[in-house]
Amino acid sequence: MTGQGKHSLQRNRLYPLFASLILLSGCRADMPGFMNPQGPIAQAQRHHFWVIIALVMIVVIPVIIQTPLILWRYRYRGHAVYRPKWDMSRWLDIIMWAVPILIVAILGVYIWRQTHELDPYRPIAGDQPPLEVQVVGYDWKWLFIYPEQGIATLGQLVVPVDRPISFELTSATVLQSFFIPALGSQIDVMNRMVTRLHLEADHPGRFEGKNMQYNGEGFHRQRFVTRAVDDDAFNDFVQRTREQGQPLDRDAYAIIAQKGDNRDVARELGLNTDDTDAVIRFSTVPDGLFHTIMAGSPIDWSAMTITPPQQGTTRTSVIGGPSDNDTAPSSDHPSSSHDRKEAQP
């Protein structure tokens, strides 16, 4: 997607099959997705992808090569040896079981390690503290809340290069899956639950982000641009959002919560809708908005006190129904009730 031609060429030499794939597709280094990785997670995933293929090929290639050879050599009108009663060979059996067992043993160790290493919940080590981003999935758009900066955006996620990003995610509606292929893993987002994700961008650029889990007729339009920029540009983005954005108030939120994509929101907010990649900026966000949405409580638009997020001990924190009342992070709101929240379509 970006002009990282030099890097891609180097990688192509390492991965000849990849090279042939992209030559076939005729789109060279602009192939989207993790085959042209822009962050350490996606890069490791591509590496693992080819390692697994190489190991499994030990079993696959003999089948693909030998089957036609056997077909030809033992063809009906050929004169090859014919042993109709031969049906067992101890040595062949030992090899047949031993080779796959050995491969799976190697793969098993490898998978155990890399699954832990690339766990989306595992923070990425870096010189700088991670940037916190809270993501809320709607039908059919993503809201990005920057809690430290007190701003929010729609349609564009702007992140600094070379700084880990720590996502907290939830859904205001049905199950969705948040995914930036060029940077790394996808993770499911669910109403009343929080999932976590850690990513990092190596290079500045614009990468496609999407929802992978079908959630209705606007599903294919639930997209956003991830813009990785250097620190100065990021600070500039924060500053501009604070100055130019509109507050995320009750009216704006009602528009976001309706069914529709980024452009529908922009239109309803009276913004220019010609540029589909346009960022919709919100200068202020109610405190604790993310966790209120997640808990399904009514949003208190006047409260500006910071409610510290409480998370359960399980990794996918479930904030349940009335019985879980005392664990709900919004329990300090006197108006908290467990009716379907107003944001629900």
Add this chain to the structure above:
Amino acid sequence: MSDAMSSIFGRLGWDALPFWSMLHDHSPMTLINGVIATGAAGMVVLGALAAIVLVSWLGKWKYLWSEWLTSPDHKKIGIMFIVIALVMLARAIIEAVFMRAQQAVGLDGGFLTAEHFGELFTTHGTIMVFFMAMPFLTGIINYVMPLQIGARDLSFPVLNQVSLGLTAAGAALVMISLVLAPFSTGGWTGYPPFTELSYNPGAGVDYWIWAVTLSTLSSTLTGINFAVTIFKKRAPGMKLFRMPLFTWTALCTAILMIFGMPPLTVATGLLALDRYLDFHMFTTDLGGNMMNYVNLFWAFGHPEVYILILPPFGIFSEVFATFSGKRIYGYKILVIATMCIAVLSFTVWLHHFFTMGQSAHINAAFGIATMLIGIPTGVKVYDWMLTMYRGRIRLSVPMVYAIGFIMLFVLGGMTGIILATPSVDYQIHNSLFLVAHFHNMLIPGLLFGMLSATNFWFPKAFGFRLEERWGYRAAFCWIIGFMLAFFPLYVLGLMGMPRRSVAYFEPQYLPWTIMAGIGALVILCALLCLLLQLWVSIRDRHANNVFVGDPLGWPDAGMVGLLTAAGIQLPGAARDLQH
């Protein structure tokens, strides 16, 4: 009056007719989709009318009723199961062609509405799994298994009729949904909360729930019937380790059906309670949790995968042995491998949702368990190759399917191992890579197996052979069409294209979606070849009659292969038939 009408018709109104929206909204998209939907509904109505007229014209109502519809004979029930499967196969392939056509022109648009596309992928998946694959393999096992073990019928013939009726009713519901639209758009998995009343108040999800529930009940009963038959009704001398391999796989499949189907019946039942009686099993509020549905669904879903693939493994074991003129290599090893697969299939369901936020320990454990299944499967593939080794191979139509299977299936196995790697699955889950993978298993695996079995055992059922020339054409169209249609989807998945997208905005996807569209057309040709094969075979049935001029009466090459496989000695005359 209106009360009476509403108590009869409930929510059913004129807007359920597929052409209704077209009459009120004349935008091009509505017109195109209205015409397509109306055409499909017309085909259902005309097809039903044509069948009624044909039977009346031939005066065969009494014959149809007393000899077929009310017959408890396992052979006739098996054939009726296969007829359902073929009708549904035709519909689901046509739907697939529409979907591939839409994506081939889907850059920034296309001709199908998102709603229509959603119904297409939902019905395609639901039909192919529950009303094509399941009836097809149930039909084949119904026909062949009792003959292989020397039983006169299944243990519970009436239960067998009930199973057929339940499957037929479910299939009929799916067909009716074409006339009285719409069907669900929730995909064949029907994940809540999208399928809950608050997000999908229409009748579509209800169609889906009832169709799937009927089918799973049918399969549970069938599983019980098959397992009891194999354990209790074997002929004297037919010890377990003398059973043909197909019967062994039928036994494993039956056991999987008994334990694998009820979770889905429960899951769809609970979803129905949510929708009708305001329960909160899988809703987002009041304590519901959709993760429970996902676990229940895949507690069915993964054994289901092996329910679908084990019978073809058995069929290919017979086919490789028969057309290599040779005993099957490693009979006992194959039985053990099949049993290993059946047991392991219950231990891996979580790999269908690695991305749901479990700990890395859990994901890694299930990833490794999944790879363990690769071991016995790999052994089976090598056993089949060694069965051909030192044989005399005849490339008959069943054998062409078997060769296509063995070469393509290992590729699907490889992509399965890739998907079982949690760290990589985080990239390709929910993408077209996943779609390509399971079609790679189900088309060369299940479908080729079923078509191979049909060609192999057809003469046994009807007394004449299936015509070979159209058979070869169909087989090659299937193999080539499959590769053209699904290998591009692997590439698209690696490029991050989500499954179930009606349109996309990346120009890089276009060449691959066009290639997949061409593949879908080749598969359509394969379907036509199958129909022509059937037509030509019936037309020339007297020329292909297997009784003609044969003093033995029944030159049953298939049965010879099966008995050879089981190590049963055959009289010389019968043995010669296979060489």
